[in-house]
Amino acid sequence: GGRALYIEYYTKILKADVMPFLYAPDGPEALGWFKKPITSVAEFTKLRFRISSGLPSDVLKDMGGIPMNLGANEVIPAAERGVIDGIEFINPASDIKVGLHDIFKYYSIQGLHQAIDIADVIINGKKWRELTPDLQTIVEVSMTASLFDAMLYFIHENAKALKILTTEKGVTMFDAPPDYAPAWINSAKRVLAKFEEKDPFFKKVLDSQREFANLVVPFTRETAKLSTLISGAATAK
Template sequence: MFNLKTVAMGTAALALMASAALAETVIRVQSVIPAQADEVHMLQEFANDVAELTDGEVKFEILPAGAVVGVQETLDAVDSGLIEGGFAWTHYWSGKHPAAMLFGSPVAGAGVGIDNIAFLSWFQYGGGKELYDQLWDEMGMNVKGFMLQPVGPEALGWFKEPIASMDDFRKYRFRTPPGIPGQTYKDIGVASVAMGGGDILPALEKGTIDAAEWCCPKPDSVFGFQKVLKHYYLQGLHQVVVNADLYINKDVYDSLTPLQQKAIEVAANASLSKAMSYRIYENGKALKDLTENHGVILHDTPADYFPAYMAAAKTALETNAADNEFFAKVWQSQKDFADIAVPFWAGAQASNAALGKAHADSLK
């Protein structure tokens, strides 16, 4: 039987569904790394949080590296609106502005002892976030950035044979990150070779390079370094702090409601904690697997590496600060923070390190 009330209710429901569909915002985010990477797994967790917090009004669609543009064009594509979002490490864009390194990978803990946890303290409460927002204006990028995934400290790397000193280290052609961290290796006499992550293992197999670093036990094992190199050194200074970030086209971000913007901010802050927690456990499992099942031998980094690298890193930081006003402003903020926070945090961490080492030694 024809029922006007039923038809009206059905029409209203369809209208609500159409309205909801129209209100949905889909932000395509192209990553600079393959879809199977841990970083993309954690990025998807962030995307899921945003979708739930906004009741499905804002959704992130994660695209793998190269889906729309090349890796090096990712930020420009976000700026122009070709893609709505991008995911990378901000130091990738050091060619656009040298201060990008101070947010994505401040070499040697910014030369003032800032580790990955202290870095988050600077970013969230020491003035770092305000400077980070200013970075995009300094670059001339129409972008809103969010830090999502702190990592660190990254391992020194993988070697064919044990290295007992810097003299041994200097015998090898060594894959390093681009920019100041890699240049600092050159400054201390290491034959530094910068290349993308996907090129490292083939270069090792061909003998183009003899040693390499990428990240930490889990990502390194996914890349398969253990297939060609067996000597692994955890302690390095080149990337004590590393952050993977989300970039959203500013026009797209400004089109969101204040509540939707707050949901992204809250999910990003949650991601900072979740990513760090995830990394600790995953890297622990990977290191155990590497040493127990793949013949990997874990070594302590030679003592003469640390003063050599730290001195060269400080020189590089001073040079860049002298050449660029905004770089100097950001680095000064980090130094002012470190003068207050690092004496406490370093002392506390010494206890934590001794506690952890006692347990680790008991397992040997």
């Protein structure tokens, strides 16, 4: 159902004659960079915090926070001038390139605001229809393969960057506050409910996601326990 909705969004909602494909997934995004560790939502919501516009910003505002919507080119100057007290950008591999560690030394990667970043490859609809079925299949298989390739690539790149940040750049990692996840989830539910009420297609997509989650989460929840045990054994000395 997800791909059908994805195509429907472009062709019916945006009314674009295209054939879209998902490409290069990366994530989750980090909670962010700070001048000192945050220990509670009360501390977090007092900060002037740079966060992505749209749903992430709406949720933080619902929590009582102070979202600052700044473009990528504005982030470093704003941090240097003290206009912002903290920032979420992307994740270790991207953040290290921007140089956020030169300004902020405390970092948490346990963010909930954007579980995945994902790009699109969008093909002109007329050109797509002109392709023979075998060529269309080649494109479809190639794009599917790229998803798995990108997931493995970004896990490796983020892991390498995080190691450099913590061993060479003086960055200290810290866990998200215990009350962060419950507060974020509660606010997210309120924000999503508002969009559901006014946008039928938004509701259609969200209902599809809920149906999928109700099916797969019971399974993935159990397998995640095993993953934690295995990772602990793999890194134990």
